[in-house]
Amino acid sequence: MSHIPHSTPQPAALSLVALPAFEDNYIWMLHDGQRAMVVDPGAADVVFEALKRLSLRLETILVTHHHVDHTGGVDALRNATGAVVFGPLTETMPEPIRRLQGGDKAQAMALTFDVIDVPGHTSGHIAYYCDNWDGAPLLFCGDTLFSGGCGRLFEGTPAQMLDSLTKLASLPGQTRVCCTHEYTLSNLKFARAVEPNNAALFQYQQQCMALREAKVPTLPSTIARELKINPFLRSDQAEVVQTAKHLDPTAADAVAVFTVIRQWKNNF
Ligand code: ZN
Ligand code: FE
Numbered sequence: 001m002s003h004i005p006h007s008t009p010q011p012a013a014l015s016l017v018a019l020p021a022f023e024d025n026y027i028w029m030l031h032d033g034q035r036a037m038v039v040d041p042g043a044a045d046v047v048f049e050a051l052k053r054l055s056l057r058l059e060t061i062l063v064t065h066h067h068v069d070h071t072g073g074v075d076a077l078r079n080a081t082g083a084v085v086f087g088p089l090t091e092t093m094p095e096p097i098r099r100l101q102g103g104d105k106a107q108a109m110a111l112t113f114d115v116i117d118v119p120g121h122t123s124g125h126i127a128y129y130c131d132n133w134d135g136a137p138l139l140f141c142g143d144t145l146f147s148g149g150c151g152r153l154f155e156g157t158p159a160q161m162l163d164s165l166t167k168l169a170s171l172p173g174q175t176r177v178c179c180t181h182e183y184t185l186s187n188l189k190f191a192r193a194v195e196p197n198n199a200a201l202f203q204y205q206q207q208c209m210a211l212r213e214a215k216v217p218t219l220p221s222t223i224a225r226e227l228k229i230n231p232f233l234r235s236d237q238a239e240v241v242q243t244a245k246h247l248d249p250t251a252a253d254a255v256a257v258f259t260v261i262r263q264w265k266n267n268f
Helices: 045-053 075-079 158-171 184-194 199-213 224-229 236-245 255-268
Strands: 015-023 025-032 035-038 058-064 082-088 098-100 107-109 110-117 126-133 136-140 177-180
Touching: 015 045, 015 058, 015 136, 025 045, 035 045, 045 075, 045 158, 058 075, 075 199, 082 184, 158 236, 158 255, 184 236, 184 255, 199 224, 236 255
Parallel strands: 035 058, 058 082, 082 098, 136 177
Antiparallel strands: 015 025, 025 035, 107 110, 110 126, 126 136
């Protein structure tokens, strides 16, 4: 991963909020008490409600990919607030939008976000990475990396997705991972089937079950945690390889292992 290090000025007290939308989406919002940005607003109503409740002005919208549960609220929010919208270079987007690809930077809320190309779920999917917010990095990764799982391969190949996940896995361990869906419990059920002897995974599952019982989001996760529990970041681990080989004895390398495990998840 070739991130050019840059120190981001620390704005006073930004808050990170997960706004629930639809069945299991989160629209992530960062605000400073006056101004706000949101990521992947699939719905406008929940964002309008939060802006009103917290007396915020929406300045910026970041979009990771073209699916309607990530873009459906963009036009209404832009029209009502004049917010600047950033999104991927190569996907169909609600115009006008500032187009970004890997290596580009986006400024929002006095933070600088590095854009990372993460094709796989969709072919032009991008992620937004800030190297320092509130003492640690922050990642908005759309439907690429979930806690305990990864996005379905609608437009990309397993090799592309594995490459994208490997880029994210190489970010600093303390990076807060803001995924767009609360899929954690079902992902962990599957992860346990892949790695029944992973003690960290078992422990994390217990923790997440308690959080969901209390209706608390399991997110953000961290890269360090995902490296310990997410089978899609662990194609080189003995138990994951063993499970893949049980399903397909010809699975020889990391891409083949990843492919077999992803395929199994589709039908789990
Ligand atoms: Zn999607
Ligand atoms: Fe989605």
